[in-house]
Every structure is written in structure tokens, then in C-alpha cells.
Amino acid sequence: MTAFVLVPGSFTGGWVWEETAARLRKAGDEAHPVTLTGMDGRREGAGTGLETHVEDLVRLIDGLTETEVVLVGHGYGLHPVLGAADRRPGRVARIVALDTPLPQDGEPAARSVPDPGGRAGADGRVSPPTRETRSRWGGLEGVPAEALARLERLAVPQPAATLTEPLRPAGAASALPVTGVLCTAGGSDISTIEMLVESGPPRFRALADDRFRFLELATGHWPMLSAPAELAETLRRAAAGGGHRVTAPADERPTHLRPFLEGVRDVPEVPRERHGRVDLHLPDAAGPRPAIVFVHGGPVDPDQRPTPRDTPILLGYGRLAAGAGAVGATLDHRLHGLADHALAAEDLAGAVALVRADPRVDGERIALWFFSGGALLAADWLAAPPPWLRCVAATYPMLAPLPGWEAVEPRFRPADAVGTADGPPVVLTRAGREHPVIAATVEAFLTAAGRRGARVETVDVPHGRHGFELLDPTEESAEAVERAVAAVLSRLGE
Template identity: 90%
Template sequence: MTTFVLVPGGFTGGWVWEETAARLGRAGAETHPVTLTGMDGLSGETGIGLETHVEDLVRLIDGLAAAEVVLVGHGYGLHPVLGAADRRPGRVARIVALDTILPQDGEPAERSVPDPGGRAGADGRVPPPTRETRSRWGDLEGVPEETLVRLERLAVPQPADTLTAPLRLTGAASALPVTGVLCTAAGSSVAMVEMLVESGPPRFRALADDRIRFLELATGHWPMLSAPAALAETLLLAAAGEGRRVTAPADERPTHFRPFLEGVRDVPEVPRERHGRVDLHLPDAEGPRPAIVFVHGGPVDPDQRPTPRDTPFLLGYGRLAAGAGAVGATLDHRLHGLADYALAADDLAEAVALVRADPRVDGERIALWFFSGGGLLTADWLAAPPPWLRCVAATYPMLAPLPGWEAVEPRFRPVDAVGTADGPPVVLTRAGREHPAIAATVEEFLTAAGKRGARVETVDVPHGRHSFELLDPTEESARAVERAMAAVLALLEE
């Protein structure tokens, strides 16, 4: 008989698991839906933090007769689950991460779960989402309206320290089997995990470990409310070790370490100067020159080395711009988590001011070129474009937060900003083999641009993947980069 400990996400208690627990019970499993300290809506206890909730689970595990348990964590609940597994690794048969990113040591919950709503009240608690702020729950696909009403009625404030305290792990549970249950209606999928693994950062490459398996569930982020029967079946499969393994690519180099258009185009070096967060790639040309500021994607691990501006990717684009007679500016911004877009936007604004102030730059002829997850940063510039901004370029961009990215502030939605102001033209490069969730945001953006009369020039790479300049170094890729660069330079000269 399998014993499940079911730990809910923020603002909720064990009641969210009622139907799933009942179905698991009928299948012969023992279930323990958990209401963590302070989450019953009755207790006025203070001083509750993440460590309190870790201790809740440790005490529960210690009191169970089962030799081993399966710990299931949803949203915030995965943080105390991992903390408890770290304390009692010998009692844990498997960890199930239910539509939630595996956090790392030192990472607070507020960086990896849907937006907790920001500020705690005077009582030190963060108020729960309401009907007006339902997006803070994450994707609610499939949840019946009456269940949503109940969710909002029973939701309770979350002690702020549970969201802001760093998760502390010793590594004692690092060998435990893990199953990620991916809710596809919320944007998670095995294909998305494969893309992350291929991208190369260590935290994503770790998902290719043989101890990790993945199962998909065709519903939204709250399957215990939208599809309890299917979730129960999926949890039983997880406990049995079923699921797909994601493997690392044969080329072990992280994507961002691979050469720029390797074997297809030789991009000569140019003089480069470092100014704080910004590097200037300087052309061999007289007089103030137009500038292109290249904005990398993310989130990027803060410990990544080399940092983005020193990778072959940004070096390649900076040198291309300089070789064509423009100043190519690259920067490292602080997009280290989904809640960091405002920080990254500040870094970008500071970088643009620095570039425009340089005497070798024509400050009235500036283009901004965004990549991947950095695409969300276009929103500010599309909503309130300055007169000196001649062009916004975006290559395989995300143009709306992906499903499950509720930690991203609503301000960063380019699909809502495009065409709302008399802004500069957009040069948009699309990868034909783009991940469906990202491609959907591009199509939504183009539809909005068409309705609002925004000027968008598209450059297509039919056989290219996300990061095609590194993953697919072909003539098609090289020509697409050159077409996009020519389009941007032409707009700078208008």
C-alpha cells in the first residue's frame, strides 16, 4: 500500500485534495492531505515561516507507520516538501512536483510560484487572491465555477515569511526519485522540459538525471480541483515510477556556449569597451553612429559564467552590428527569476541612457533588439516609445508571459502594448520549429498588431529552432540573421 502525503499550494489547506484523496483511497492507497500551520483560517499564531511548515511535515512523517511515503507538493507546497525530504530522506520513497518548478537551495518560494500578491498586511500575512485577482492562482483551466467560488471562499492569508524565507537544503535528499507532473493546459509539457535541458544551464541539465521522470496531465495548474480522477491515476503512476525520462543532448555544451553560426559565417572581432553592465562593440567609422542595444533572454542563473554579454551569442550580434557600421551594445541585466522583470527593465533603461550619452553614438538613432524571454521587456518601449527609438527588433521572443508565469508583473505584456502608441516599427524573427507555447504568444502579438495598425516586418526561419543561430547553424539561419540586421539598419537610417 502506497502512502501519500499531499501538500497544497499557497493560501489553501488540505481540503483542496478531498476528491483526489478519496479516489486514491478507493484504489487502496493511504492518504494524508495536509493543512499547514496557520493555513486553517482559525489560528492567530504568529512567527510562522517556511521552517514551521517543514517541521509540520517532519512531525507527520515521523508519526506514520509506513516505512516510506510519497511526498506530493503543489505550488508553494513543494518548498516544505523538499525541506522535509532533506530532513528525512530515508522515509521518502519519491517526491512528486505537481506542476511546479523544482526550487534550489537558498531559493524563496516567492521566486518560483505564482505572484503571491506582493505586500503583507500589518499582521504579517499576504492576502489571498480574490475574484478580481484570479490570475494570481495560476492557470485555472477546467476548474468549475462553483469550485472557484469555494476556492475563494476558503482561501486564507499566507504568512509572508513562508514565501520570503530561503529554502535550506543540505543535499541529503538529492538522490531521491522525483516525478514532475506537468499540466499541459498551464503551459508545462515534456517538450518544454526538453527545451530547457537543451538550453544548458546546470539547474535545467539536472532535469535529465536518471532519477527524474515526467508525466503529463491535460488540465490547468489546479488538477486536484479540475481533474481529481485523472490526478489520482497520475499520482499512482508516479508512485510506481512510471513516466518519461528527458535526456541531455549528445552535444554536452550548453546552448549559450556554442559558437555563433558555427561553420557558416565568420564574424570578425571588433574593438570592445566595457562600461559597467554594458559593452560597446565599436565600428570602424567616423562621427556619431546609430546604435543597437541587444537584450538577452532569461531567466538566467545569477552564477552563470560567462555572463550573457561574454557568450558567443551576444558577442556575435554585437560584432555584426559593428561590422555593419553601427555601435553594438550588449548588457548583463538582472533577469534571474520570473519576479525580476522590473529589475531587468531598470537595468535596460540605465544601459540605454549610457549608450545614448556616449559621444560616438547618435543618440537620436537607437534600436533595441530583444531575444527569447527578454521579449517581455519590449512592453515598456511599445507602450511609451521615445522619439529617438527608431526600431524594436525581437528574435524568437516571448511576447506574453507563458502559462504558469503569473509571477511576471502584468506590465510586461507586449501583446497588450503593441499598437497602443505611435511607436517605431517592429522587426520580428520567427523560428519555424518554435516551442508551441512561445509561438502562440507571437501569433497573438501579430494579431494584435494587425488590428491596431502597428508596423511589423517578419523574418521567418522555417527550419530553425529557438536559438537557431547556435542550434541550427545553416545558410537559412545565417540569411535570416542578415535580413533582420539589414532591416534594423535600414530603419535606423530612415
């Protein structure tokens, strides 16, 4: 017999699991829906933090007699689940992450939810979301109207410290089996995990370890409300060790560390200066020169080394710009989590101001060039373009938050911003073998641009993948890079 410990996400209690728990019990298992301290609507629990909730689960585990205990965490609930598993690894058979990414050690839940600490009241609690903002805490696909009304009626404030207190496990649970249940109506699926693993950062490459399995569930982020019977069966499959294993690519080098256009183009080094977060790649040319500011993608692990501006992709583009007579500026910005776009936007604004103030730069001729997830930052510049911004470029961009990225603030949607102001032309480089969910954001952007009369030039790489300069170093890729650089320079008057 398996004992399922069902831990809910923010603002909710064990009641959300009632139907799923009933299905599990009917199948012969034990189910223990959990209402964590301070989440029952009463005022006690002042000073409650993540550690309090970890202790709640440890006490529950210690009282169970079943030999096989499966901990299921949904949203915020995955944080105390991981903390409790670290305290009682010998009692836990498996961890199930329900439509929720695994947090990094030392990472608070606030890293993946929208602005929790900023909305805490004087009593140290975060008010539950309103009907208008509820979807930012997880898509509501498939939730019946009656269940949604109950979700809104029974939601309670969340102690702010539970969201801001970092998760610091000792590592005792690092070998436990983990099953990720991906709710596909929200856009997450196994192909998304495969893309992340292939990208190479250690936090994603670790998902190819044999202890990880993945299952899909055809509903939204609240399957206990939208598909309780299907969820119960999926949890039983997870407990039995079922699911898909993702394998690492044959080339063990992380994508971001592979050489730029390896074997196709030699990009010569140019003088480089470091100014805080910003590097300037300087051309061999007199007089104030136009500048291209290159904005890396993300989220990026804050401990990643080398940092983005020292990786082959930004070094390559910075040198190409300088070789063509422009100042190539690269920066490290703080897009470390889905709730960090505002921080990254501040860093980008500061970098642009630094570049424009440099006497070697013509401050009236600036281009911004965005990559991948960093392209969401383009929305600000498209919505309110300054006169000196002559061009916006984007390469394999995400031009709207991806499904499941509810923590991204609404302002960071280039597909909504394009053409809303008389802005600069856009040079957009598309990878023909792009991941479908990213390609969909590009198509939405182009549709909006066409409807609003925005000027967009596309550069296509028919056989290229996301990161084609590193993954697909072909003549086609090299020519696409050169066409994009030439298009941007022409808009800078070069």
C-alpha cells in the same frame, strides 16, 4: 501500502485535497492532506516561516508507519516538501512536483510568485488574491464554479516569511526520485521539458537524470479541484515509478555556449568597453553613431557563468552591429525568475540611458533588439515609445507570457501593447521550427499588429530552431541574421 503526504500551495489548507485523498484511500493507499501552521485561518502562527512548515512535515513523516512515503507538493507546497525530504531522505520514496518547477537551492518561493513581500500587511501576512488576480497564482482551467467559489471563500492569508525565507537543503535528498506532473491545459507538457533540457543550462539539463520522470494531466493548475479522480490515478502511477524520461541531446555543450554561426560566418572582434552591467562594442567610424541595445532572454540562473553578455550569442550580435558601423550595446539584466521582469526592465532602462549619454552615440538613433524570454520587456517600449527609439527588433521572441507564467506582471505583454501607440517599426525574426507555445505568442502579436496597423517586417528562418544561430549554423541562418541586421540599420538611417 503507500502513504501520500499532500501539501497544498499558497493561501490554502489540506481541504483542497479532500476528493483526491478519498480516491487514494479507496484504492488502498493512505492519504494525509496537510494544513500547514498558520494556514487554518486562525491568528496563531506569528513568526511562521518556511522552516516552520518544514518542521510540520518532518513531524508528520516521523509519525507514519507506512514504509513507502510519497511527498506531493503543489505550488508553494513544494518548498517545504523539499526541505522535509532533505531532513528525512531515508523515509521518502519519491517526491512529486505537481505542476510546479523545482526551485533552486537558496531560492525563496517569492522568486516564482507575483510580488508577495510587497503586499504583506502589518501583521506579516500576505492577503489571498482576489477573484480578479487569482489566475496569476495558477490557471483555473477546468475548476467547476462551485469549487472555485469554495477556493475563494476558504482562502487564508499566507505568512510572508514562508514566501521570502530561502530554501537551503543540505543535499541529503539530492538522489531521491522525482516525478513532475505537468497540467497541460495550462500549457506545460513534456515537450516543454524537452526544450528546456536541450537549451543546456545546468538547472534544466539536470532534468535528464534518470531519477526524473514526467507525467501529463489534461487539466489546469488545480487538478485536485478540476480532476480529482484523474489526479489520484496519476499520483499512483508516479508512486509506481511510471512516467516519461527526458534524455539529454547528443551534443553535451549547453546551447548558450555553442559558437555563433559556427563554420558559416567569421565575426571579427571589435573593441569592447565594459561600463557596469553594459558592454559597448565600438565601430571603426568617426562621429556619433547609432546604437543597437541587445537584450538577452531568460530567466537566467544568477550564477550562470559566463554571464549573458559574454556568451557567443551577444558577442556575435554586438560585433556584427559594430562591424556595420553602429555601436553594439549588450547588458546583463536581472531576469532570474518569472517575477523579475520589473527588475530587468529597470536594468534595461538604465542601460539605455548610459548608451544614449555616451558621446560616441547618436542618442536620437537607438534600436532595441530582444531575444527569447527577454522580449516580454519590449512591451514597455511599444506602449510608450520615446521619439529617439527608431526600431524594435525581436528574434525568436516570446511576445506574451507562456502558459504557467502567471507570475509575470500583466504589463509585460507585447502582444497587447503593439500598435497601441504610434511606435517605431518592428523587425521580427521567426524560427520555422519554433516550439508551438512560443510560436503561438508570435502569431498573436502579428495578428494584433495587423489589426492595429503597426509596422512589422518579418525575417523567416524556415528550418531554424529557437537559438538557430547556435543550434543550426547554416547558410540560411547566416543570411537571416544579416537581413535582420540590415533591416534594423536601415531604420537607424544607415
